Amino acid sequence: MAATEPVDLSVADLHPALGDPALTSMNFLNEVSERYPAAVSLAAGRPYEEFFDLTAVHRHLDTFHRHLVDDLGHRPEQARRLLLQYGRTKGIVHHLIARNLAVDEGITVDPEDIVVTVGCQEAMFLVLRALRAGPTDVLLAVAPTYVGLTGAARLVDLPVWPVAGGSAGVDLTDLAAQVRRARAAGLRPRACYVMPDFANPSGVSIDTAHRQRLLDLAAQEDLLLLEDNPYGLFHTDDGPRPPTLKALDTGRRVVYLGSFAKTVLPGARVGYVVADQRVVGPDGRVGPLADQLAMIKSMVTVNTSPIAQAVIGGRLLEHGCSLVAANTRERAAYTRNLRHLVAGLTRRFPALPDQSARPDQPAVRWTVPAGGFFVVVTVPFPVDDALLDRSARDYGVLWTPMAHFYDDTAPVHALRLSVSAVTPEQIDVGLDRLAALIIDELTRRAG
Secondary structure, eight states: OOTTSOOOOOGGGSOGGGGSHHHHHHHHHHHHHHHOTTSEESOOOOOOSTTOOHHHHHHHHHHHHHIIIIISOOOHHHHHHHHHSOOOTTOSOHHHHHHHIIIIIOOOOOGGGEEEESHHHHHHHHHHHHHOOSTTEEEEEEESOOHHHHHHHHHTTOOEEEEEOOTTSSOHHHHHHHHHHHHHTTOEEEEEEEOOSSOTTTOOOOOHHHHHHHHHHHHHTTOEEEEEOSSTTOBSSSSOOOOOHHHHOSSSOEEEEEESTTTTOGGGOOEEEEOOOEEEOTTSOEEEHHHHHHHHHHTTTSSOOHHHHHHHHHHHHHTTTOHHHHTHHHHHHHHHHHHHHHHHHHHHSOOOBOTTSOTTSBSSEEOOOSBSSEEEEEOSSOOOHHHHHHIIIIIOEEOEEGGGGSSSOSOOOEEEEEOTTOOHHHHHHHHHHHHHHHHHHHHHHHO
């Protein structure tokens, strides 16, 4: 081969995860959105943009800078260096995150048990990379599962075993059975990934009693729980929120994954992980799992942008470190949109029986979650990417096929709708177009 000849690579020569559907899913959905920009998107789980304020970003940065000087006693040159230079791998707003967890969630945690990450996605990757010690390790995850978790597991060669979710949020009988089945096969289940509050994509939540039983089972089976909580603040009623698994955790069973993408600003790309599990080193010294995660992070992203952290820190400081207080408008908007979507589905789809599959079931049915961003609509025909493409092209509406959240190729008769990034008027237009698609599809299949 001549020295000037270009080099081409085959995907077969790269990491096998690069051809996995879990890694191509998000790109496909983004490509569909780009091809059909005029389509109403009930697909994106992005936060509401109406409240974005560029001037607030500068204010938050100034607030955090004053905190460094006035509250923490840094000299001006130290504060400037802290914000503009390479930073501490574990982060510089860990103390404020610890205060936020105490104020909003009743979680008491040492700030040194926290690693501030580049979004929650990096937090997932760091934890999975640390837990995957050998080829017999496996991860359990409640199905349907957030595709970002599945993709991260693929990249660290950690197989994902699905656990049934069901109406309770996690089927504990199936979880115990999957743990024992894995061990009988000579495998080591390291953890179970769960999203207890308004899960993505199902929208299902786990009640308090079931959360405690989940913790009891994890202790009985010597299993870690990876709790992901991006939507927990966005409940639709005014009653008390269920405690997080981490708030109930008395045995350091829970690794807690957090994100400021939905509650502050997605563009900052700041998340975190609470990893207070004790790790005994080769020299006998004991430290938190967070220290091990920080070592991995130092080889991946070095540190999370201090300026981005400062924006998050300033927002926290301006609201007494309470994201509940900081998200009053956002919660009201999501509650309004969720109720509007459910009412719109009720008007557009009367309870006609499903003649093609189960006469005792309505032809079209949907979940009614108590909060969060997502509603799942079940229909009596397979929902796939080809149908989504036709929906966008011919009907002008986008949604997400639920098949993207299952780790197999079996047909899935459901789609996910998101209410987070749209107005009520856009919801109405989108539902009119979705209803036309579904009715046409039912008519075509019946004929």
